[in-house]
Amino acid sequence: MSDESIPGLSAEDGLTWRRVFNHLAILVAFLTVWEMLTVTGIADELLYPRPTLIIYSFYSLFIDQGIVWRHLWITMATVLSGFVVGTILGISLAVVAGLSETARRYMKPYIIVLEATPRIAIGPLMLAWLGFGFEAKLAIVTLVCFFAPFINTLTGFLSADEDQIELMRSLGASKWQILTKAMVPDAMPLIMAGIRLAMASALGGALVAEFISSNEGMGVLLNNLAAVLQMSAAFAALLTLTVLGFFLYRIMESLESWIIFWHHDDSMRRVARKRQTYWSKL
Amino acid sequence: MIARGAPGRKPARWMVLLDPVFLRRLATHVLIFTSFIAVWEWAGQTGRLNDLIMPAPSAIAAAIWRMYVVTGEIYWHFFVTMFEAVSGFVIGGVIGLGLAIGAALSLTFRRYVAPYAVALNVTPGIAVTPIFIAWFGFGWNSKIALAALIVFFPIFVNSLSGLLRVDRDTEELMRSLGASKMQTFFKLMLPNAAPMIFAGFKVAITTALVGAIVAEFASATEGIGIMMQRYAHRLDIAASIGVLISMALMGLLLFTLMEVADRRTVFWLRPERLEQVSRKRRRRLMALK
Numbered sequence: 001m002s003d004e005s006i007p008g009l010s011a012e013d014g015l016t017w018r019r020v021f022n023h024l025a026i027l028v029a030f031l032t033v034w035e036m037l038t039v040t041g042i043a044d045e046l047l048y049p050r051p052t053l054i055i056y057s058f059y060s061l062f063i064d065q066g067i068v069w070r071h072l073w074i075t076m077a078t079v080l081s082g083f084v085v086g087t088i089l090g091i092s093l094a095v096v097a098g099l100s101e102t103a104r105r106y107m108k109p110y111i112i113v114l115e116a117t118p119r120i121a122i123g124p125l126m127l128a129w130l131g132f133g134f135e136a137k138l139a140i141v142t143l144v145c146f147f148a149p150f151i152n153t154l155t156g157f158l159s160a161d162e163d164q165i166e167l168m169r170s171l172g173a174s175k176w177q178i179l180t181k182a183m184v185p186d187a188m189p190l191i192m193a194g195i196r197l198a199m200a201s202a203l204g205g206a207l208v209a210e211f212i213s214s215n216e217g218m219g220v221l222l223n224n225l226a227a228v229l230q231m232s233a234a235f236a237a238l239l240t241l242t243v244l245g246f247f248l249y250r251i252m253e254s255l256e257s258w259i260i261f262w263h264h265d266d267s268m269r270r271v272a273r274k275r276q277t278y279w280s281k282l
Numbered sequence: 283m284i285a286r287g288a289p290g291r292k293p294a295r296w297m298v299l300l301d302p303v304f305l306r307r308l309a310t311h312v313l314i315f316t317s318f319i320a321v322w323e324w325a326g327q328t329g330r331l332n333d334l335i336m337p338a339p340s341a342i343a344a345a346i347w348r349m350y351v352v353t354g355e356i357y358w359h360f361f362v363t364m365f366e367a368v369s370g371f372v373i374g375g376v377i378g379l380g381l382a383i384g385a386a387l388s389l390t391f392r393r394y395v396a397p398y399a400v401a402l403n404v405t406p407g408i409a410v411t412p413i414f415i416a417w418f419g420f421g422w423n424s425k426i427a428l429a430a431l432i433v434f435f436p437i438f439v440n441s442l443s444g445l446l447r448v449d450r451d452t453e454e455l456m457r458s459l460g461a462s463k464m465q466t467f468f469k470l471m472l473p474n475a476a477p478m479i480f481a482g483f484k485v486a487i488t489t490a491l492v493g494a495i496v497a498e499f500a501s502a503t504e505g506i507g508i509m510m511q512r513y514a515h516r517l518d519i520a521a522s523i524g525v526l527i528s529m530a531l532m533g534l535l536l537f538t539l540m541e542v543a544d545r546r547t548v549f550w551l552r553p554e555r556l557e558q559v560s561r562k563r564r565r566r567l568m569a570l571k
Contacts, residue, residue, distance in 0.1 A: 106314060118530075118533055121526060204408045211499060227416075238405065241406060245404035246401075
């Protein structure tokens, strides 16, 4: 899961009723063909479950048996706690490291090596260290979420405008002021991109952790369903994860337009209006 | 200063080795690194570190030596994972690039492909692992399929945004000079998009590696992922860390290969490569005359 939207589609390309209808028609046609293929036995129903069966599996997973809720809740808890811990750790460590130029320089080679390591691959090691349970999962997600904010924050600080800092220093700004008024706002778009990347990889990290270790969570549910070839239910679980991923993505998107409002026209206008009323009241 | 040689010519790369500032920094780096390792080793030797949790550097080095030299078992696993990652990358790359070209050339196609691409993007690709294993079996195929699935989106998005970022005036000029659609595509859009496409490739190649490794974690009999998992289950942490370092090496290797391919293909963004290529072309043109 990466963190970008489809380019080349502007607002006027958005959904009109006719287009929604066309999209739906294509989707329904596709699903009908699929359904027909499995009903007639051309596609093996054991491996490629019928769309109607998938819909029925949604019903049984969510309402009839209701087993998905517990797993969903556990995965969400892992994702969110790992994300929060990892992001905060990453950003604060990067801030501490980024304040001193010497520290920045000496950390660079290690960061390059760390960037090349597949983070998720540390999973089995974490398991050996922390055992099968929530701690190991939390540690894996934290680790997966740590690097992107850390590296992006550090990069943001590394590419700080030296002239600007020089100017602030010559005007007698304190270190704290330079940090909060120049370096952090300058680095904010990069930091935010790192946070979004972290969120995008958190769900994947949690699933991998559950595949290799745990006994509950969406990863376990998916694994078990696929292992006993209950493919329609596995598909329903997968689509649930799609929806979950979509919500996480949208949340991060609105968070971004709220924090770095100066990169988004509409939020920019909103903030400007608010500040205007504030000043005129003064 | 050490700028010798012809005027206007940049000093050779190795000249930096004679620069005292660089040397001093390098020495500090090495010093920090070795003292860190020494302290770690000392803590391990005196029993201050639990071997099960963090083995001493010498133990890790011994494990690496065993894997690479004594038994040589890692090479086959290394090759398997590399093969899975690269073939997955090629398959996903061809599909991603193909769909991106289609989407760049036709607005209608773009509109209809977009929601599916978004849905694919927000689904954690790794979640498909169990389904792919049921579909493609426990062998190499499921790993290749997973790698192909997760490299698709970064390649698709980067290629599409590269292909769409065309200078309108240049396009207008080409059309007014009577260029066909094919010519516009191959002479303008594709070269223009090449840097973005390669940026997508570079992200994707390491992602492909992650995909192959994760699929191996889930179920496999060979590959570097299962090798690591076996060592970790045996609580042979030194060997696991050795494999982890090998994975990092593999990631670096694949990334570097991509970087080299990028530099060779998109030569016009790098002055020294540009010079080289233009010299070669000039020679070829002279020979023609």
